[in-house]
Amino acid sequence: MPPQLVLASGGGWGAAPKMENGQPVPGEFVVPNGVPVGSVAYFQVGNPNPSYVITTVTWDGGTDIKGYMSGTPTSAPAKKQEVLTGVAKNQTSYTFVVKAEAKNYTVRADVQYANGAKGWVTVEFASVRPTTTLAVPEDKVGFQATGDTNTHNVAGLVQAIFFQATATTHQHGGSFIFMQLVKSARVESAYFENNKLVKEYIENDRSIPNGEDFDGKLHDDFLNRLAYLHIYDGNIMYGWHLMPGRSMPVPAAPPGGTPDPPMMFDDPKSQVPLDWIGNAFTSSFSTYLMYKPQSGVWVALNQIDWSVSQAATRTGPGGTWEALTLPAPTQVSQPSTPNGMAAFPTWVNFTSNFINDQLNPWRPLD
Structure with a gap:
């Protein structure tokens, strides 16, 4: 029975x-x-x-x-x-x-x-599952100069990597976002203290005695939001929702043109104190296109791994930074499709906490 x-x-x-x-x-x-x-x-x-x-x-x-x-x-x-x-x-x-x-x-x-x-x-x-893509646009492969000369950037020039995503739903709709994790991060500093040169570093490879855990991946918590912002049709957005049988970008009827796909970009840089005379950083990332159905949870449908490194120095506090190396992708993987547990990204802390001196004490650099 x-x-x-x-x-x-x-x-x-x-x-x-x-x-x-x-x-x-x-x-x-x-x-x-x-x-x-x-x-x-x-x-x-x-x-x-x-x-x-x-x-x-x-x-x-x-x-x-x-x-x-x-x-x-x-x-x-x-x-x-x-x-x-x-x-x-x-x-x-x-x-x-x-x-x-x-x-x-x-x-x-x-x-x-x-x-x-x-x-x-x-x-x-x-x-x-929806039909989706995540890719670095062909005309923006690698890091692209944005034209912004931000003085807190050690190289004096902000450069960015770009990602585009498309999505088409079938029998079921749902929501989509970009999300990014920092897989590894190391920042090195150099400054004078009491006329002595001090070199230090931090790295996401340990738990701090006060209870902060930085031994693992970090959520790139831009503006303290789950989603990483993107630009679509001239608007800044934090994701989109599609009904069943719909697509992003939204096809436009003639005479209008279909907008470019949603685009996310990241411009890795170091914000340094005025007394620093040396800085270097190396970071690796995983960028995801995430999907959530009605009455469901977020799952990763697409993933691109990439990394970047940069170093710069200056003769003294307040001086002009000289870029020893400009930001350049040392590795940008082909888009992949996470399966199994890999489609449920995990992390141990926030990027914003990682760079906070009080939460992550610096260590002497040999």
């Missing part, structure tokens, strides 16, 4: 009986329109009638992910982001997060009844 499938939902979808020869198959269900990746899938079984009372349940076929971030694009990110795992498989309900890769799922519940009988029920569905 199959148990009753009380509920199967998540992100606006529902299950229907599986049909063969025009008849429903007992205990077998399907989700006709699929389930968007990143959805929080929920299933529940109940007693089929008073004579069959469920005593034990064993679920299978889902993932072991039970939680991840789901905030709005402009919400403050968590200081430390982890993936919650350990989905319960012995309750009458079963909840898990659908992973980022498109695949077929068969969720099954095996039950034992108080009268000694056994039963089972299955739900089949395909996970659906």
Whole structure:
């Protein structure tokens, strides 16, 4: 006797009986329109009638992910982001997060009844992901000068790397953002103290005794928002939302032209105190295009890894900086598609905290 499938939902979808020869198959269900990746899938079984009372349940076929971030694009990110795992498989309900890769799922519940009988029920569905791209534009490969001569930049010239993204939804809509993590960061300084040259450095490779953890990836918390800002059609934005069957950039009807895709840029630089006479930094990054469906969590659909280094010096405080090396990408990877746990990026702290002297003491540079 199959148990009753009380509920199967998540992100606006529902299950229907599986049909063969025009008849429903007992205990077998399907989700006709699929389930968007990143959805929080929920299933529940109940007693089929008073004579069959469920005593034990064993679920299978889902993932072991039970939680991840789901905030709005402009919400403050968590200081430390982890993936919650350990989905319960012995309750009458079963909840898990659908992973980022498109695949077929068969969720099954095996039950034992108080009268000694056994039963089972299955739900089949395909996970659906939007069609997306993330790329460095061909006309902006590498670092490009922005024309800004910012005096707090050690090179005296701000340069940036650019990323463009496109997205097309299918059966299900959802939200999209750019997000960036700092994988590794090292900053070196040189200054005079009591007529003695002092050289120091900080690096994201340790936990600080006061409790700050910098031993790992850092969220690039630009303006304390989850999303990294981008420009689209002349507007500064922090992500976009698409209904089912829609695209970004939004196609324009003649005589108007379709805008360029949303573009994010980053201009790595060091903001240095006036008494510094030397500075160098090396950083590596992961830039993501993230997606979140209705009633779901954020998942990474595309990723580009890149790194940059720069060094500069001057004869004394207040002097003119001489760039020993200009910012240049030492490595820009080909776009990749994160799968499995890699599609749920984690971090241990914020970039803004990393460069704060009180939270991350500098160490002597040999």
